[in-house]
Structure formats: structure tokens, C-alpha cells
Amino acid sequence: MRKLIVILGATATGKTALAIKLCQIFNGEVISADSRQIYKYMPIGTGQPSGIWKTEQNRETYLVDDIPYHLIDCLEPDEEFSLADFKKQAVRIIQNVHKSQKIPFLVGGTGLYISALVDNFDIPKIKPNKKLRREIENKSLTEMVELLKKEDPVSAQSIDLLNPRRVVRALEVVLSTGQSFAKQQKRAKPLFDVLQVGLQRPREEIYYRVNQRVDQMIENGLMEEVKKLLAKGYNWDLPAMSGLGYRQFRDYLAGEQTLAEAVEILKRDTRRYVKRQLTWFKRDKSIAWIKADDIHQCEQLIKNFILT
Numbered sequence: 001m002r003k004l005i006v007i008l009g010a011t012a013t014g015k016t017a018l019a020i021k022l023c024q025i026f027n028g029e030v031i032s033a034d035s036r037q038i039y040k041y042m043p044i045g046t047g048q049p050s051g052i053w054k055t056e057q058n059r060e061t062y063l064v065d066d067i068p069y070h071l072i073d074c075l076e077p078d079e080e081f082s083l084a085d086f087k088k089q090a091v092r093i094i095q096n097v098h099k100s101q102k103i104p105f106l107v108g109g110t111g112l113y114i115s116a117l118v119d120n121f122d123i124p125k126i127k128p129n130k131k132l133r134r135e136i137e138n139k140s141l142t143e144m145v146e147l148l149k150k151e152d153p154v155s156a157q158s159i160d161l162l163n164p165r166r167v168v169r170a171l172e173v174v175l176s177t178g179q180s181f182a183k184q185q186k187r188a189k190p191l192f193d194v195l196q197v198g199l200q201r202p203r204e205e206i207y208y209r210v211n212q213r214v215d216q217m218i219e220n221g222l223m224e225e226v227k228k229l230l231a232k233g234y235n236w237d238l239p240a241m242s243g244l245g246y247r248q249f250r251d252y253l254a255g256e257q258t259l260a261e262a263v264e265i266l267k268r269d270t271r272r273y274v275k276r277q278l279t280w281f282k283r284d285k286s287i288a289w290i291k292a293d294d295i296h297q298c299e300q301l302i303k304n305f306i307l308t
Helices: 015-026 083-099 111-118 130-137 141-151 164-177 203-220 222-231 247-253 259-282 295-307
Strands: 003-008 028-032 052-056 059-064 067-070 103-108 193-200 288-291
Touching: 003 015, 003 111, 003 295, 015 028, 015 067, 015 103, 015 295, 028 083, 083 103, 083 111, 103 111, 111 193, 111 259, 130 164, 141 164, 193 295, 203 222, 203 259, 222 247, 247 259, 288 295
Parallel strands: 003 103, 003 193, 028 067, 028 103, 193 288
Antiparallel strands: 052 059, 059 067
């Protein structure tokens, strides 16, 4: 099987910076495994790495320090993008990277996206139930989460419970079929020979970096970004707008919170997301964990993997 290298870890561990250095060393390209960075017009709130679009081989490619970076900054905020969509596009890109005699690096912190590729999930194609979905969406997020924990505790442990769209979809599937959303994603024969490298930092250091990152986002103009999205007609119920970095400012813009309160809520929600990410990744015993700043150890792991 062809090789695939995965660089994963919690938010703010330094995945992108390390991956770019590794791609420069090993002649690689990045495929993003981040469910939020795929959207256009949202570079600040999603933490997109700074890059440029360039035409290469008759197609537009996003480049970060001259490294092709796929599945980023390419989807309208009101477009649907499912796990099945991600897997299909990621597999196609990885195969194209192989054809170019380069090494694909799957990089990100969305555990379900990574597992879909690494474990080759056979994702169930269940049609949306619009009537049931409306009934679910009439509930508050807290009510939806409690219902999911009751009806499908396995999925409640694996999805982003702060993302209403993901909670709604999981509930829609379990209530329609009577079967766990997560358990319906069965593993098939592996598509690639995979090395998973996880970046470790002490939990308190990650939390500190998260807080610093949010402050930097505000300084870089996150509020202006949110307002521009709303002015374009993108509403709060969209998948993109219900994610981290955006929904936390809804009450502030409605005059029901101060900006300082909204910022603290974003920091808190991001720290909670980090905790769930770490819980997800720790269940996978095939991940090789290294200190986040130890590029030399990572280089050696990759060299050994390529040579086997």
C-alpha cells in the first residue's frame, strides 16, 4: 500500500508549522483534516495558515510557504460538507499526490475525519429526514446533547458536542434507524500504509496557547470577520457559523453580552474542545506520540517508516 503520514493533535499544539517543515524535508503536500478551515472568508476564526492561491498545472492550489495545502479555504460557508464528502475528496487528493511521486501528509485535529481515512470507514449513506431534523432543531443545544447521550452515548463521546449541526445529524441517524451513528461507520480494508504522529504538550501549556491564540484572533480582527460574514447573508444556523470562533459572538452582537464575556466563553469552549480531542486520540494505540517541538524525532520516525 502507498504511504500516508498523519500529523495530529489538539488545537494549538503546532501541527501546521511542523507539517510544513516536514513537507519541505520529505517533498510532501498537506491535506487538511480540519472541519472548519475548509470554509472561505473565515481565516481568522478558523486559524487558517497564511498562504496564497496560485495556478499550478491548470488548477488553483493553495500554497503555504510554497507547500500545496489541500481542502482549505475552498468551500462557501453555506455549503454542506459531510464526513463522506471529506473522505471522498481526501482519498482523491492523496492518490494524486502519490502520482506526483510526493508524500501526502494528513494534518489536523478533527478526529473523525482522520479516523475515516486511517480506518477506512464505510460511511452509511442515510438520507436526511427533514421532518425529524426540524423537530430536533427546535430543541436547545443542551437538550439535544442530553438526548444524544441517552440515545447514542457512543456518538456523544466522539463528536463535537458544541457543534449543533453534528449533534443534530447524529440524533437524526440514531432516531431514524435505531442504531448508533458512530457504530454504523464500519471499518473496511485499509486504503493506505499509515504512520500517525501525535504532538504532545502539557495540558496547561495547551490551554495557555489557546488563550493566547484567541487574544491574537481578536487583535487580528475576528470581530470584523464575523460581521462581514453576517453582512454577506451567512446566518448563525449554518455549519460554518455554528463552529468555534463564531457562535460565541452571537449574544455579544445581539447586545446581550460584553465583548470580554464573549472572548472568555470562546477560550472556555476551545479548552473544552481540546479536552475532547485528547480523549478521542488517546483511544488510538497506533499513534506515535512525540514532544510537539521535537522535529528531529519526527524526522526519524518518518525516515524509518518510508524505508520499511
